[in-house]
Amino acid sequence: MASEVSTSTTASTGSGDGLADRYASALYSYADETHALDAVVAEMEGLGRLIDASADFRRLLASPLIDVKTATQASQAVLQQEGFGKTVRDFVGVVATNRRLRELREIVHAFATLVAHRRGIITAHVVSAHPLNDVQRQQLRARLIEAGYGNVNIHERVDADLLGGLVVRVGARLYDTSLKSRLQRLQYAMKGAA
Template identity: 55%
Template sequence: MSSTIAASSTPERASGLSARYARALYDLADERKQLDQIVSEMAALGALIGDSKDLQRLIASRGIDAAEGTRAMEAVLAAQGFSDLVRHFISVAIANRRLHDLPDLIAGFAAYVAQKRGIMTADVASAHPLTDTQRAQLAARLAEAGYGRVTIRESIDATLLGGLIVKIGSKLYDTSLKSRLQRLRHVMKGAA
């Protein structure tokens, strides 16, 4: 059983443009026997972008020249020690006027890798951050339910009051206090 915590908002499946880029990078990395390294570097790049307002502004800027964008991203990636394959991938995306799509391309790659590896994503909303014990218990319960290889993506929703909402694939498990109170209110209206 594999259980990890994903910090980014990864789509369930890569599609369209991000799927084409993801498939190309995946196949090339696999062919070069660098797949695990590239998966790790792309996740690190996503985290780097998420943590850097300057990188976010660079990516969001649609008026930037492709050569200028390539130079700027190349400088950042080289300084951070990213491999030639990741740096070339980013250069190709920029040359194709896709710098602004970079976060989606990274998320699409993560989704494609998860799909290829048979890993599902469980979106878990809770009123308060989960403890390590709660995460482990949730992973164990998901494994019991037949979801052995799951990545848990957490979000906080204070309106839930307590409990969890877990969405995995097309299934939704709602044990939140908010929904229990709504069901109780509905029953009481029916009884009146």
């Protein structure tokens, strides 16, 4: 696997989303060919959670001061300890060898996006003033289904600046029912009337 991924990624010199997309696509193809896709999808979700939860691991990934060999060994030790399978460990090894550990979180996100796209899952990015409870989550999912979004994955984020309500982004569509937005519209209307 290491040679397959590295050949498809080292030829490119781009960075950002294009690079993350290429790594994600290479991993997806390899996992699909080896009939390990479901396991790799679950482990990549776990890797995203690990990166988000561990400040030490994020520092390891982001540090430009750690040489490639040390960074590779350290990341492999963490993944081994956390119980990740060979495919994901090898993949992260290739990412480390190619000096792209700094982009690993982006690659994990690109992989999740690719999986969702291939499986026909639409992601709704929901920002709320307070964490949603289960009832609110179910009501939101029902409303999205009514709006024509059948298989929806809800990605939640809390932003207290909204004051109340929700901001939902599905693809290019934005549904903004936040109190902050309503107050801004009222303020603009009052300025126009004056």
